[in-house]
Amino acid sequence: MKRNRIQNPVVRVVKDRERFFCPIADCTHERASRKGYLTRRGYNNHFVKFHRRSETVGFMSRLDWGSPGFRKGFIDLAFQQFEREKVRFLVLAAGLVSYPHLKKKLTLTALRKLAREKEFTLKTAGGLEVPDVEQARNWLLDNWTSEINEAIPQLKLDGRKLVRIYIGTSPAPNYDGWVGSEIARRLARIRPDIRFWGERSVRLPLKHQNKVIWVLMPLKASWRSKYYSAPADRLIEDEIKQTSQDMPDLWVIGCGSSSLQRPRGEKPRPYISLPGLHQLQEVHTSENQIGIRVVEFIPQTDEFLVRTFNFKDYAANERKWIPDPEKATDLQLRAVSALKSEGPHTVGMLEDALRVPRGQIAAAIKELNEVGYQPSIILDDVSQLYDFNSWWIQN
Numbered sequence: 001m002k003r004n005r006i007q008n009p010v011v012r013v014v015k016d017r018e019r020f021f022c023p024i025a026d027c028t029h030e031r032a033s034r035k036g037y038l039t040r041r042g043y044n045n046h047f048v049k050f051h052r053r054s055e056t057v058g059f060m061s062r063l064d065w066g067s068p069g070f071r072k073g074f075i076d077l078a079f080q081q082f083e084r085e086k087v088r089f090l091v092l093a094a095g096l097v098s099y100p101h102l103k104k105k106l107t108l109t110a111l112r113k114l115a116r117e118k119e120f121t122l123k124t125a126g127g128l129e130v131p132d133v134e135q136a137r138n139w140l141l142d143n144w145t146s147e148i149n150e151a152i153p154q155l156k157l158d159g160r161k162l163v164r165i166y167i168g169t170s171p172a173p174n175y176d177g178w179v180g181s182e183i184a185r186r187l188a189r190i191r192p193d194i195r196f197w198g199e200r201s202v203r204l205p206l207k208h209q210n211k212v213i214w215v216l217m218p219l220k221a222s223w224r225s226k227y228y229s230a231p232a233d234r235l236i237e238d239e240i241k242q243t244s245q246d247m248p249d250l251w252v253i254g255c256g257s258s259s260l261q262r263p264r265g266e267k268p269r270p271y272i273s274l275p276g277l278h279q280l281q282e283v284h285t286s287e288n289q290i291g292i293r294v295v296e297f298i299p300q301t302d303e304f305l306v307r308t309f310n311f312k313d314y315a316a317n318e319r320k321w322i323p324d325p326e327k328a329t330d331l332q333l334r335a336v337s338a339l340k341s342e343g344p345h346t347v348g349m350l351e352d353a354l355r356v357p358r359g360q361i362a363a364a365i366k367e368l369n370e371v372g373y374q375p376s377i378i379l380d381d382v383s384q385l386y387d388f389n390s391w392w393i394q395n
Contacts, residue, residue, distance in 0.1 A: 009043045012036065022046065024300070027210070050208045056296045057206075057213065058087035061254040062095030062175075062276035065148050066102045069279040071318075072151050072395045074311055078277055078292045079153045081309050082163075085294045089163055090155070091204065093254025093274055094170035094217035096148070096184055099177025106179070111136045141179070145186040151395075154193055162193040168202040168254065170217040175255050201239065203248065209299055214239075214248035218255050228258050228288070232273045250295070250304060259289045259308050272306055279315050290315050319343075322388060325373045331356060331364045339377065344387035 009020040019036030020043035027033045029050055037043040060078055064070050082090060104110065115121070115131030118139060122132040155163040167187070169180035176199075184196040197204075202215040216235045232253040240247075247269050253260075257276030264270045275289035290312045296305040319340045325332060331354065338345060338353050347358045354361060365386065369376045375392035379385070 006044055006047045009037075009040070009047075022050075050299070054296045054298050055206050055208050056085055056087045056294060057204075058082040058085065058090040059093060059252060059272075059274050059293045059295065060090070060277045061093040061274040062257055062278055063092070063151075064095055064098040064101075064276070064278040065151065066144070067098035067278065067281065068101070068390060068394075069281040070098070070394050071277075071279055071315075073318075074277050074279075074290070074314070075151060076153065077311060077314065078309075079155055081292060082294070083155055085307070086157065087155075087163060087294060088157070088207070089204075090165045091202075091213075091215060091252070092165060092167045093202075093215050093252060094168055094175055094180070095255055095276065095278075096167060096169055096180045097144070097176055099173055099175065099179050102144070102179055103177065105140065106137065108133065111140075114140065141182055142186065144179075145183050145190070148183060149187060149190060152187075152194075154191075165191075165194045166202065166204060167194060167196050168215055168217055169196075169199050170219070170255055171199050172218040172221050172255075174221045175218060203245070206297060209297055211249040211297060212246075213250050213252055213295075215252045215254060217253075228256075228273075229260055229262070231256050232258075232260060232262075232271060236267075236271060249297075249302070257289055259291070259293070259310075261306055264302065270304075275308070275310070277311075279318070318393065319388075322375060322393075325368055325371075328368065328373075329364060331360065332368050335361060335365060336368075336377075339386065339388060344380075344383075344385040346384050347386065350386065 007023055010023050012019055012021060014036060017038065019038060020040055021036045022029065022032035022043070027050065029046060031037070032043070032046045032050070037046065063075065111133045112131045115133060115136040118136065120132040120135040120139070121129040123129055152165070157163050167184045169176040169184055171178065171181070181196070181199055187194045188196045200217050200219050204213040204215065206213070216239055218235065235253055236251055249269070251269055251271035253271060253273040256273045257280060258273045259275050260273040262271050272293060272295070274293055275291040277290065277292060280290060289310070291308060291310045294307045294309070296307070298304060322340050324336060334354050335350060338350060345353070347361055350361050351358045365377050375388040377386055378389055380387070
């Protein structure tokens with residue numbers, strides 16, 4: 001049978017009426033396989049929708065909200081690509097937040113301080129008012145949820161139907177930790193397009209095909225390896241040992257920030273790993289890729305196509321996109337240019353580079369900030385380095 005043709009239906013007479021049934025043995029659609037269609041046109045529509053159209057799924061991982069590597073621009077770029085690819089649904093395979101960068105705000109000392117600032121109090125049995133740490137923690141988590149909600153766009157299929165976003169998180173302390181699942185649950189309550197499908201392991205059936213995707217994310221911190229495939233292989237092997245469920249049609253490995261693809265034959269089931277969607281900061285296991293992946297599943301076959309969209313060029317040149325100030329002096333333009341091309345500078349380093357006394361440089365930068373230039377240029381109190389506002393670059 002040619003893939004672009006509609007296969008003839010199985011015709012049966014039910015209650016004195018001719019009905020058309022799907023001939024595909026493993027068709028999961030109840031109407032087509034059990035009840036049948038009253039018209040050939042209805043059957044034809046079913047066959048095209050369920051057995052001839054490919055199904056496209058978008059995958060992303062490691063947004064790492066809260067870390068210095070978070071980039072709202074990467075998320076926007078990813079969703080533009082997902083829209084062009086017309087994905088049926090999206091999967092965020094862990095890395096919703098960066099627990100290592102958020103945990104310091106969740107210590108008892110930090111929460112007590114926040115409770116005092118926000119006047120969250122709790123009366124003890126003796127009538128004393130003490131800081132309400134639990135209320136402070138919930139306020140903080142809700143505030144983070146609101147910010148993440150604004151960072152993740154909504155996507156509509158053909159401009160009408162909202163595309164579902166399925167989130168899985170990693171309880172490992174170097175990825176989401178416990179905070180990721182808490183925020184994912186809150187997002188699911190306020191966003192009709194978001195579903196939180198659990199931690200560590202998520203099985204996703206394809207609606208129009210009898211296929212299953214199994215997404216795996218680390219349960220605990222992984223050790224670094226010289227082989228990029230080692231963390232992915234280890235996750236799959238551990239899951240196979242523990243589960244009694246059937247193997248999936250495709251394994252998808254999150255958190256590794258790599259772009260591996262192992263076809264059927266090398267492994268009992270094919271797998272892919274996902275690049276990260278943040279500016280890479282450090283290597284935990286095999287982090288080396290920035291971008292997203294789109295997988296197109298071909299109906300009535302075991303075939304699938306993987307398209308990788310690499311954002312490393314955007315990451316490498318992100319300072320080049322910082323705008324030059326308008327109506328600026330020559331000294332201000334040169335100072336901005338030095339920070340864009342060579343990164344943070346002390347005032348002494350700027351003095352050597354620009355051949356201008358440091359007092360004039362400091363005054364020029366101060367004046368530039370006062371007229372509202374964005375991103376503002378900030379002097380770090382500890383390192384005494386001038387650099388662009390990191391919040392502006394991230395968001």
